[in-house]
Amino acid sequence: MLHNRRSFMLGAAGTAVGIALSSVAPRPAHAQNVRLRAMWWGSNDRSKRTLSVAKLFQEKNPDIAIVGETLSGDSYWTKLATQMAGRSVADIFQLEPTTISDYSKRGACLALDPFVPSALNIDAFGKDVLKLTTVDEKLWGIGLGLNSFALMYDADAFAKAGITPPGAETTWAQYADIAVEMTKAAGKKNYWGGPYGARYQYVFDAWLRQRGSSLYTDSGLGFTVDEAKEWFAYWEDLRKRGGTVGADIQTLDQNTIETNGLALGHAAISMAYSNQLVGYQLLAKSKLGITMLPRGKKGGPSGHYYRPALIWSIGATTKHGEDAAKFINFFVNDVDAGKILGVERGVPMSPAVRKAILPSLNPTETETVNYINALADQVGSYPSPAPLGSTEFDQRVLRPIADELAFERISVADAATRLVSEGKSTIKAG
Known part of the structure; x- marks a missing residue:
C-alpha cells in the first residue's frame, strides 16, 4: 500500500x-x-x-x-x-x-x-x-551506508515450484528461462516470474557495465542506440514469453518497496538495492532470498559496484x-x-x-551484510558522478519510454532511438 x-x-x-x-x-x-x-x-x-x-x-x-x-x-x-x-x-x-x-x-x-x-x-x-x-x-x-544492486526473490515460492532460483553466476539468458518457468509453475492469475526491468535505470547501468559500456560518461550519455535496442529487445521478448509482470502492474512501481511487484504479490522476483531487503522482508509473508543481478556471460563482469x-x-x-x-x-x-x-x-x-x-x-x-561482503571480489570501480539532468532522464525519459513499449504503443527501434535522442536533450538541458 x-x-x-x-x-x-x-x-x-x-x-x-x-x-x-x-x-x-x-x-x-x-x-x-x-x-x-x-x-x-x-x-x-x-x-x-x-x-x-x-x-x-x-x-x-x-x-x-x-x-x-x-x-x-x-x-x-x-x-x-x-x-x-x-x-x-x-x-x-x-x-x-x-x-x-x-x-x-x-x-x-x-x-x-x-x-x-x-x-x-x-x-x-x-x-x-x-x-x-x-x-x-x-x-x-x-x-x-554501503549497498549495491541486487536481485531478491521469494524463496518459498521457488521451493514450492521446485525451481532453482537465480544465483551469482546466472546469465541474462538463463534468468529469462527461470522467470518464464516460474510464471508457468505458479499458475496464478496476475502473478509472474519477475519485473519488466526495462524501466530500471540502475539495472540498465549494470547491464551496460557488463558489456564494457556505461550509463553516463563525464559529458553525458554513455551508450548507443544499438545498445538501447538490445536492452529493450531483451525485456520485450521476455514480456511476450510471459516472464514479466504486465505493463499495468509495472507502471505502478514508483521505485519504492511498497509499489514493487514482489511486495504487491505479483512477482516472484524483484530487482532493487541490497539494503531494501530489510523493508521487503517486513512486507513479505514468505522468506526472501538475495543474490546478484544476472550477468552478460558466465564468468563475465558483474556490473556491480559499491555505492552509498x-x-x-x-x-x-x-x-x-x-x-x-x-x-x-x-x-x-x-x-x-x-x-x-x-x-x-x-x-x-x-x-x-x-x-x-x-x-x-x-x-x-545479517544476510544483507553477508551479501555486501560477498561482493568484495565482484565489484568494479565507482562510476563518474551522474551529469546534470540525470534525474529527469530517469523519471521523464527512461521510465515513460519503457512503459510505452510495455503497452505496445511504440516499437523497440523507436524506443531505443527516443531514449538516446531525448536523453541527450535532457542531459544538455539540465
Whole structure:
C-alpha cells in the first residue's frame, strides 16, 4: 500500500508524537534554540528508525529540535523542486548516488567541507568512501551506508515450484528461462516470474557495465542506440514469453518497496538495492532470498559496484549548517543510533558502528551484510558522478519510454532511438 506524506516533530524531551501526525511534544523551560527540518523518502520502517534516532539525538542535544517529513514515490522530488524554487530546502534532506551530483550542481546542497572535522568526524570512513559523495572536489553529502544492486526473490515460492532460483553466476539468458518457468509453475492469475526491468535505470547501468559500456560518461550519455535496442529487445521478448509482470502492474512501481511487484504479490522476483531487503522482508509473508543481478556471460563482469545506499545532505539555504552537520555526524557515528538503524539504509560506513551492531542484527540484516561482503571480489570501480539532468532522464525519459513499449504503443527501434535522442536533450538541458 502506498503511504502518504508523514511528518513528525520531536520536542526537547524526545517524545515521539507519531508518524502520522504533526505536533509538538512538551518542552522544558529552556526551549530549543535551533529547529532543524529533515526530509526523506522511504518505508514506514525507515521512518520509525529515523524517528527513534532523532529522539535519541535530542535527548543528548536538548537545544536542537528536529522536525521531520517523509514522503513516498515521486512526491519527494516534486516537494524538493518546490523547495528549491522557493529557496527553502530542508536543513537536512536525503539524496542517493544518482541524484547527489545533479542536485549539488543545481545549488540545492551546502558544501560540507567547512564542517570537517569540527562537526563531522568522518576520518574513519576512508578517503575512497568519501569520494562517493564528492563532486567537483567538494563534499556534498555523507553516505549513510554501503549497498549495491541486487536481485531478491521469494524463496518459498521457488521451493514450492521446485525451481532453482537465480544465483551469482546466472546469465541474462538463463534468468529469462527461470522467470518464464516460474510464471508457468505458479499458475496464478496476475502473478509472474519477475519485473519488466526495462524501466530500471540502475539495472540498465549494470547491464551496460557488463558489456564494457556505461550509463553516463563525464559529458553525458554513455551508450548507443544499438545498445538501447538490445536492452529493450531483451525485456520485450521476455514480456511476450510471459516472464514479466504486465505493463499495468509495472507502471505502478514508483521505485519504492511498497509499489514493487514482489511486495504487491505479483512477482516472484524483484530487482532493487541490497539494503531494501530489510523493508521487503517486513512486507513479505514468505522468506526472501538475495543474490546478484544476472550477468552478460558466465564468468563475465558483474556490473556491480559499491555505492552509498542513501545520503544526508544539508540544504544550501540553511541558517544552521553546523547544527545540521552535528545531527548527521550523530546519525553515522553514534553506536546506539547505529543499533537502531541497523542496515536498513545500508551497511554502516563507520567501522566502529559496523562492529558494534553485528551481534544485534536479525537474520535478514545479517544476510544483507553477508551479501555486501560477498561482493568484495565482484565489484568494479565507482562510476563518474551522474551529469546534470540525470534525474529527469530517469523519471521523464527512461521510465515513460519503457512503459510505452510495455503497452505496445511504440516499437523497440523507436524506443531505443527516443531514449538516446531525448536523453541527450535532457542531459544538455539540465
